[in-house]
Amino acid sequence: xxxxxxxxxxxxxxxxALAATSLVAAACSSSTSSNSSSPSTSSxxxxxxxxxxxxxxxxxxxxxxxxxxxxxxxxxxxQPQWVKPFEQQTGCQVNGKYAGSSDEMVALMKDxxxxxxxxxxxxxxxxxxxLYAGDAHPVNINLIPSWKQFFPAFQSPPFNxxxxxxxxxxxxxxxxxxxxxxxxxxxxxxxxxVIYNPxxxxxxxxxxxxxxxxxxxxxxxxxxxxxxxxxxxxxxQPQFQAAVNLLAQQRPLIEKYWDLASQExxxxxxxxxxxxxxxxYQVSTLKADKFSIGSVVPAEGATGWADTWMLAAKAPHPNxxxxxMAYISTPKVQAEQAINYGxxxxxxxxxxYMNQMQAGSCAEYHANAPLSxxxxxxxWKTPLxxxxxxxxxxxxxxxxxxxxxxxxx
Amino acid sequence: MEPKALRVGLRIxxxxxxxxxxxxxxxIVLYSFNRSNIESWPIPSFSWHWYNVAFHDPQVRxxxxxxxxxxxxxxxxxxxxxxxxxxxxxKYKFFGSEAISFLLVLPLALPGIITGIAxxxxxxxxxIQLGTITIVIGHTTFCIVxxxxxVIARLRRTSGSLAEASSDLGARGWQTLRxxxxxxxxxxxxxxxxxxxxxxxxxxxxxxxxxxxxNTLPLWIFGAIRLGxxxxxxNAVVSIVILLTIxxxxxxxxxAGAGAVTRSARGVPVGEAGS
Amino acid sequence: xxxTAVSAPGGQARRDGMWTRVxxxxxxxxxxxxxxxxxxxxxxxxxxxxxxxxxLLITAFWQINPFTTNIERIWSFGNFTTIFxxxxxxxxxxxxxxxxxxxxxxxxxxxFPFAYFMARIASPRTRTGLFVAIxxxxxxxxxxxxxxxxxxxxxxxxxxxxxxxxxxxxxxxxYTNWAVFAVFCYLWLPFMIIPVYAALERIPPSQIEASQDxxxxxxxTTREILLPLALPGIVAGSIxTFxxxxxxxxxxxxxxxxxxxxxxxxxxxxxxxxxNVPFAAAMACIPVIIMAAYLLGARSLGAFEAI
Numbered sequence: 001x002x003x004x005x006x007x008x009x010x011x012x013x014x015x016x017a018l019a020a021t022s023l024v025a026a027a028c029s030s031s032t033s034s035n036s037s038s039p040s041t042s043s044x045x046x047x048x049x050x051x052x053x054x055x056x057x058x059x060x061x062x063x064x065x066x067x068x069x070x071x072x073x074x075x076x077x078x079q080p081q082w083v084k085p086f087e088q089q090t091g092c093q094v095n096g097k098y099a100g101s102s103d104e105m106v107a108l109m110k111d112x113x114x115x116x117x118x119x120x121x122x123x124x125x126x127x128x129x130x131l132y133a134g135d136a137h138p139v140n141i142n143l144i145p146s147w148k149q150f151f152p153a154f155q156s157p158p159f160n161x162x163x164x165x166x167x168x169x170x171x172x173x174x175x176x177x178x179x180x181x182x183x184x185x186x187x188x189x190x191x192x193x194v195i196y197n198p199x200x201x202x203x204x205x206x207x208x209x210x211x212x213x214x215x216x217x218x219x220x221x222x223x224x225x226x227x228x229x230x231x232x233x234x235x236x237q238p239q240f241q242a243a244v245n246l247l248a249q250q251r252p253l254i255e256k257y258w259d260l261a262s263q264e265x266x267x268x269x270x271x272x273x274x275x276x277x278x279x280x281y282q283v284s285t286l287k288a289d290k291f292s293i294g295s296v297v298p299a300e301g302a303t304g305w306a307d308t309w310m311l312a313a314k315a316p317h318p319n320x321x322x323x324x325m326a327y328i329s330t331p332k333v334q335a336e337q338a339i340n341y342g343x344x345x346x347x348x349x350x351x352x353y354m355n356q357m358q359a360g361s362c363a364e365y366h367a368n369a370p371l372s373x374x375x376x377x378x379x380w381k382t383p384l385x386x387x388x389x390x391x392x393x394x395x396x397x398x399x400x401x402x403x404x405x406x407x408x409x
Numbered sequence: 410m411e412p413k414a415l416r417v418g419l420r421i422x423x424x425x426x427x428x429x430x431x432x433x434x435x436x437i438v439l440y441s442f443n444r445s446n447i448e449s450w451p452i453p454s455f456s457w458h459w460y461n462v463a464f465h466d467p468q469v470r471x472x473x474x475x476x477x478x479x480x481x482x483x484x485x486x487x488x489x490x491x492x493x494x495x496x497x498x499x500k501y502k503f504f505g506s507e508a509i510s511f512l513l514v515l516p517l518a519l520p521g522i523i524t525g526i527a528x529x530x531x532x533x534x535x536x537i538q539l540g541t542i543t544i545v546i547g548h549t550t551f552c553i554v555x556x557x558x559x560v561i562a563r564l565r566r567t568s569g570s571l572a573e574a575s576s577d578l579g580a581r582g583w584q585t586l587r588x589x590x591x592x593x594x595x596x597x598x599x600x601x602x603x604x605x606x607x608x609x610x611x612x613x614x615x616x617x618x619x620x621x622x623x624n625t626l627p628l629w630i631f632g633a634i635r636l637g638x639x640x641x642x643x644n645a646v647v648s649i650v651i652l653l654t655i656x657x658x659x660x661x662x663x664x665a666g667a668g669a670v671t672r673s674a675r676g677v678p679v680g681e682a683g684s
Numbered sequence: 685x686x687x688t689a690v691s692a693p694g695g696q697a698r699r700d701g702m703w704t705r706v707x708x709x710x711x712x713x714x715x716x717x718x719x720x721x722x723x724x725x726x727x728x729x730x731x732x733x734x735x736x737x738x739x740l741l742i743t744a745f746w747q748i749n750p751f752t753t754n755i756e757r758i759w760s761f762g763n764f765t766t767i768f769x770x771x772x773x774x775x776x777x778x779x780x781x782x783x784x785x786x787x788x789x790x791x792x793x794x795x796f797p798f799a800y801f802m803a804r805i806a807s808p809r810t811r812t813g814l815f816v817a818i819x820x821x822x823x824x825x826x827x828x829x830x831x832x833x834x835x836x837x838x839x840x841x842x843x844x845x846x847x848x849x850x851x852x853x854x855x856x857x858x859y860t861n862w863a864v865f866a867v868f869c870y871l872w873l874p875f876m877i878i879p880v881y882a883a884l885e886r887i888p889p890s891q892i893e894a895s896q897d898x899x900x901x902x903x904x905t906t907r908e909i910l911l912p913l914a915l916p917g918i919v920a921g922s923i924x925t926f927x928x929x930x931x932x933x934x935x936x937x938x939x940x941x942x943x944x945x946x947x948x949x950x951x952x953x954x955x956x957x958x959x960n961v962p963f964a965a966a967m968a969c970i971p972v973i974i975m976a977a978y979l980l981g982a983r984s985l986g987a988f989e990a991i
Contacts, residue, residue, distance in 0.1 A: 070622035075636050095622050098635045107959040110754075115538050116621040133754060256859045256941050262637020263938075269447045271839040272858060285638055289447050401958050406772040409945060411805070415902060419801040423814070426798045430821050430873065433832035436842075437824060440835065448831070450841045490725035497721035509722070511979065512729055518923050519975050520931015522948055523740070523968045524733075526955050530743060530965075531736030550733050553725060581707040607819075611826055614934070618955075630827045634938075640831070647828040654823040655816075662812050662819070 052134035053313050054165050059140050059322060065092045066317040069324055072097050072108050072120040074307070075261045076281040076341050086327050092320035100260055101209050102126035102380065103401075109135045113312030118321040120312065121171060123305035124159040125211060125233075125380035130310060131160075136167040137311045143322050144169055146329035146347060153374060154346040159381065160308040168310035169325050172334065174280055174343030174365075175304040175377050176207075176215065177295040179264075181274040188296045192219040194275055196246065201253050205267055205276035208257035210397070210404035211380060215277060215303050216243040216250075218378055222300040232303065232378050234387040240395040240403075247408045257409065261285075268293060280342025297376075304377035338365050434651065441644035448640055459641040460649075469646055472629035479541065479625060480609040483548035487605045488598060490549070491556030496590070499564040516551035524551065525618030532619070539621035547619040548612060552605035559601030563594045603661050607654075626650075737972075744965035755961060763966035773950070777970060780947040783861070784929040787868045788876075788922045794869070795876040795921065796914070802877075803884035804892075818874045826871065830938050833867045834858065837939070859941030867939050868929050875928070876921035883917025884910070919985045926978060930971045947971060 069092040071078065078096040087093055097117070099105045105122045112135045113120070122130060130136050141147050147155065147169060154170040161167070180189055195204050196219070206212055217232035220242055229239050255272055258264040264282045267273040269291055278295075286293040309328060315321050327333060334345035335353035344366050345354075351362040366373050387394040411419075444454040463469055494513065498506050516524050528547050532539060571593070575585040591598075613627040620628060626646070633643045709716065747758045767773045802814050821829070836842045837858040844854040857863045887910065895905045933948030940946075947967060954964035 095624070096632075097622060098632050100635065101957060103957040103959070107956055110959060111533065114533070114621070116540075251942060254942055259937055260635045260637070262635055262640075265447055265637045266834070266838070270449050270841065285447070289445055291447075405950075405953070406770060409942065412902060416805060419797055419805060422797045423801050426794060426873075427814075427817055429870065430817070433829050433836070433870065434821055434824050436832040436835060437828050440832075448835050450835060450838070450845060490728060493721045494725045497718040507983075509726070511983070512734070513725075514923075514979070516733060518927050518979055520927050520948065520971050522931045522933060522951055523737075523972060526951070526961075526964060526968060527733075527736035527740040529955075530739050530961065531732070534739055546732060550728070553728075581704055583703070583707065607822055611823065613826060614931075627825060627827060630825055634827060634831065643825075643828060643831075647825045651820065651824050655820065658819050658823070659816055662816050 049132050051131050051136075051162050051165070051167075053137055054162070056138055056313070058138050059143065059318055062143055062322045062326075063319045065090050065320045065323060067091060067320070068093050068095065069119075069317050069320040070095045070097070070117045071324070072099050072105055072117050072122075074098070074121055074279075074281075075100065076279075076285075077121050077307075077337070079337075079340055081340070082328075082333050082336050086324065089327070090320065090323045092317070092323060094324075101207075102211070103209075106130055106133075109133075109310075109312060111135065112137075112314035115314045115316055117312050118315040118317050119168070119309050119324065121307050122310050123307050123380045124157075125305075125382045127159040127167075127308055127310060128382050131162065131167055135313050137313045137315060137318075139166045139168055139311050139325070140322075141166045141169070144326050144329055146326065146331070149331065149349045150329070150346050151348050153371065154306070157306065159306065160310065168308040169329055170346045171307040171309050171328065172338060172341070172343045172345050173304060173306035173374075173377075173379065174341070175297050175302040176277055177280060177283065177302065178298050179268065179276055179278045179283055179293060179295050181268060181271075182292040182294045184274045185294070188294055189275070189298065190296075191298050192300050193223065195277065196250050196253070198253060200275055202255050203272075203274045204250070204253040205256060205258055205264055205273040205278075206250070206254065207277060208259045208409075210400040211303070212277070213240070213243045213247065213400055213404065213408075214378065214380075214383075216246045218303055219300055220246065231388065233381050233383045234389075234394045235383070236393055237395060240399075244403050244407050251408065284340065284342045301376045301378065303380060305380045335367075338367065344369075437644050438648045438651075441641055441648045443641045443644075446638050446640060459639075459645040462639070463642050463645040463649070466642070468624070468629060469626075469642075472624040472626045473646075475541070475623060476610055476626040479544050479548060480606045482545045483552050483609045484602050484605045486545070486549040487552035487556045488602050491553040491601065492560045492594070492598060494553070495557050495560035495564060495594075496586075499561050510557075513554040513557055517554055521551075521612075521614035522618075525615040528615070529618040539619060541623065543619045543621070544616055544625065547615045548609040551615070552608055555605045555608060556598070556601035559597040559604070560594050563597035564590075567593050600661060603657070740965045740968060743962050744969055746962045748960050748962060763963045764969075766963070767966060767970075772945075773967075776945050776947060776950060779861075779945070780930060781974065783865060783868065783946065784926045786865060787872065787929045788925045790865075790869050791873050791876040791925050792880070792918050792922060794873060795880050796918070799877050799881035799884050799914075799917075800910075802881050803887075804889070818877055822874055827934070829871065830867055830935055833863070833870070834939060837863050837866075858939070859944075861940065861944055864936050864940045864944055867935050868925075868932070871935070872925040872928050875924040876918075879917040879920040880914060881917075883914045883920075887913050915985060919982045923975075923978065923982055927971070927975050930974065 071094060073096050075098050078094060083094050083096075097108065099108060099120075102123050102125045105120050105126045106129045108114075108117065109120050109122075109130050110133065120126075120130070127136075150170060154173070156164075156166065157170060160170065178189060178192060178195070180194075192215070194200070195206065206215070213235075214232040217229050217235055217239065220227055220239075221229040221232065224242070227239050227242055229235065235243065256263065256267060258267065258276075258278075261279060261282055264273070264276065264278050265285050268276075268282070268286055269289070280295065283293055283295045309325055311318070311321055311325075328337070329347060331345075331347050331349035332353050334347040334350040335357060337343070338345040338350060339354055339358050339361050342365065348368075351367045354362040354365070354367055362368055383395060383397045383400055385394055385396040386392050440448055440452065441459055442455040442457070443452045444456045444458060445452075491513075494509065498509065524547065528543070528550075529539075531537075532543055537543060571589055572585055575589045580588065611627060612625075613631065616625055616628060617631075624632065630643050630646070633639050743755070744763055745759050745761070747756050747760060747762060748754065749756050767777075802811055806814060837856075838844075839856055839858065840854075841858070843857065847854055857866070891909060891913075892905060895909045900908070931948045931951075933946065933952040936944040936946050936949055937952075947970065951964045951967045954960045954967065
């Protein structure tokens with residue numbers, strides 16, 4: 001039973017035409033772009049930028065918990081041994097989403113966390129990007145009693161406190177260590193040169209992260225002083241190119257750039273890699289599995305990270321978020337996390353608890369180390385075009401990303 | 410008939426292919442008994458530990474339940490929408506019908522990451538918050554074509570005169586649908602629904618982009634893979650899922666008869682050669 | 685239309701009511717019925733799916749603020765020029781398309797004899813069993829299956845161990861493109877077997893017999909009768925092996941090494957990490973164009989004949 005074409009096609013054609021025009025109209029006329037939650041900002045950097053959310057009112061009192069808490073965290077930051085007691089005490093069920101790099105965290109936090117996420121455990125190089133995009137919310141530090149116990153360097157650090165306004169609380173910090181298989185290295189390597197040594201072709205692993213260029217720069221700072229590198233995150237074009245070239249030379253030595261912490265764990269365990277750069281989390285997981293892993297901060301120093309639990313601008317569960325901040329900053333929990341992960345707590349009172357839980361751990365993880373130790377670690381920060389010394393010829397992060405993707409990998 | 414040598418050769422080939430398909434599955438089950446939480450060969454020691462952990466893990470339970478819910482909603486929607494298109498198109502060839510079937514195939518034919526980021530941009534563009542609803546929308550979109558192809562292949566096999574006869578006997582449209590058309594296409598609907606459910610349940614790429622803070626089972630598995638400390642638990646969970654699905658799959662295959670299920674399988678439109 | 689003396693199935697007396705009239709109208713005007721049936725699904729597709737693809741396409745012409753990574757609506761071809769002028773990205777595109785083609789060819793070759801056996805030689809019970817056997821791996825988590833291959837391919841893993849047992853030297857396949865290739869072939873094989881089987885099953889045995897009666901030997905019969913008739917099924921299956929490989933980023937991420945840069949990885953790392961949605965969108969246009977061309981070609985080869 002065939003129907004003449006005209007009858008069928010006419011209503012169809014009208015519908016299609018209507019749909020098409022409405023689509024185009026919607027696309028052209030929509031006045032807000034998908035994630036411009038901040039007024040237009042210059043790309044020069046923090047000088048001249050304001051934090052769009054600086055004047056939002058802070059919570060005055062922690063109210064009743066909302067029953068849920070959505071957190072973006074590094075792998076290993078939400079272990080059951082401290083999350084479960086928190087859930088029992090406060091009734092806030094924790095949903096964790098893992099992110100393996102600062103870039104991922106910035107991406108997930110766009111649009112103020114999208115109304116989905118409450119907090120993110122971001123490192124220094126992500127914090128400013130999150131802040132200036134207007135994705136963080138001011139925090140009332142008076143509601144976090146343990147804050148007073150923090151080391152002064154971490155109470156109001158420049159990566160989470162701008163003009164006296166806090167946007168989160170500092171969490172813990174640590175180095176990116178040189179990991180090695182103790183069966184292949186009788187004594188601990190003393191220099192980062194080992195991961196650039198062609199002798200270990202196919203057995204080296206480093207993170208798949210553009211910030212790794214800073215690690216190369218840090219090594220060049222000592223090995224090639226003529227380059228004049230002082231800050232591995234503020235590189236002039238020639239310094240930047242030298243670091244990129246070093247990494248391009250390193251490429252044949254690497255079988256796999258690890259994207260996920262578990263990949264590095266798997267690779268060391270199975271002998272795919274015997275030396276490389278990693279986080280203390282991988283080291284402690286392998287040690288717990290009784291694997292022959294060792295780690296060291298070599299003579300040239302190391303890059304590192306200082307993490308903050310930052311509050312999302314559109315956090316759907318602010319009361320639970322504050323309860324979490326208050327909980328995670330207490331000395332005992334700080335000690336637990338520090339030992340489990342292998343990092344250094346920001347709470348000065350954690351040391352005693354650490355030694356109770358594991359003898360000697362306070363010294364091992366530098367919980368009471370002098371400031372000189374902190375100074376030897378180059379903490380992650382976002383490379384900007386404006387260098388700290390006032391000049392504007394430093395290479396910005398977007399070029400780090402494209403160089404990493406096209407020249408190194 | 411085929412020569413004997415060919416038949417023997419084919420049998421060997423089939424066995425090899427089956428081995429290829431199943432060795433990784435066997436490994437999944439094997440490693441679920443691995444006591445150590447880092448996977449390596451050979452397995453150091455065996456235990457039921459991870460099954461125990463999986464059963465008591467509230468995250469696994471909520472992820473599993475969310476996956477089931479999403480798959481159910483997506484399947485129901487896909488059945489309704491897909492069969493609607495099939496009923497509309499099977500008799501009438503008009504200018505738009507080819508375009509429509511082309512359109513329906515797009516979500517499956519285009520890589521999942523594109524569907525995922527397109528929907529993600531769309532949701533943030535229109536201000537729809539990511540959540541269960543957006544996951545269901547994403548899954549339904551690519552499940553529709555699976556049902557559609559199943560049903561229309563089946564309907565094209567039935568004679569149109571049956572529906573006409575029903576109307577001649579005085580049935581209203583709805584009664585024809587209920588008493589004639591639906592029973593004829595029942596097996597196609599069931600097998601289409603089963604495949605749509607399977608696609609949605611194991612979907613990971615589109616879900617990564619359309620989910621908010623909640624986890625479906627594949628998302629939970631991905632998180633566990635990132636963490637690297639509970640991989641055998643993942644294997645335990647997957648082994649349980651495989652076990653749970655053997656029965657429905659066997660039942661469906663028997664019920665529909667391998668012929669009907671395959672013809673509608675995977676929602677891929679196949680040329681009607683010689684029929 | 686007034687009711688006639690005939691009663692409807694089920695013995696209900698036909699009421700001359702509104703529903704009957706509506707039903708009759710719809711019967712007489714099939715296009716009205718078609719429109720009612722088509723409107724919800726088409727509305728879904730056009731307003732949600734097509735709209736989102738169009739939004740994505742538009743985004744490809746915009747840029748982002750490098751510091752805050754917010755999208756700025758500055759229209760330009762910049763993203764596209766970056767992709768096509770960079771040898772790295774061109775290489776990535778070629779590598780991805782090459783991999784997709786290789787996987788398709790291998791899967792089709794492996795699937796054909798298997799499907800032939802299932803369709804023409806196996807007894808009905810065996811056929812059902814084989815069919816269950818193909819469907820079952822689809823229910824095992826995609827991620828868990830990839831991880832199994834990791835364990836097989838790793839240094840001193842199962843593959844190396846087996847090779848050692850039979851006296852061969854170890855081949856370290858892990859983190860190579862061979863590993864990625866093997867895993868892709870594995871993952872998409874059921875999606876190729878099923879349509880090829882469906883096509884082969886449809887061929888009447890009489891055609892094969894006729895060919896043999898006319899003197900055709902096995903290979904000739906296969907080449908000139910079976911393959912052409914099964915071609916729509918092969919092409920249909922290839923749509924999936926091709927597109928699934930084209931956009932996959934998880935397999936290269938987990939199993940691939942330093943040279944495992946594929947289009948899916950670039951798209952994903954730009955969206956999920958660098959938050960450069962416009963660039964990711966520009967990169968995403970390429971698989972869209974490739975698949976659109978592939979689909980048009982598939983249509984002409986008859987993969988859509990049923991519609």
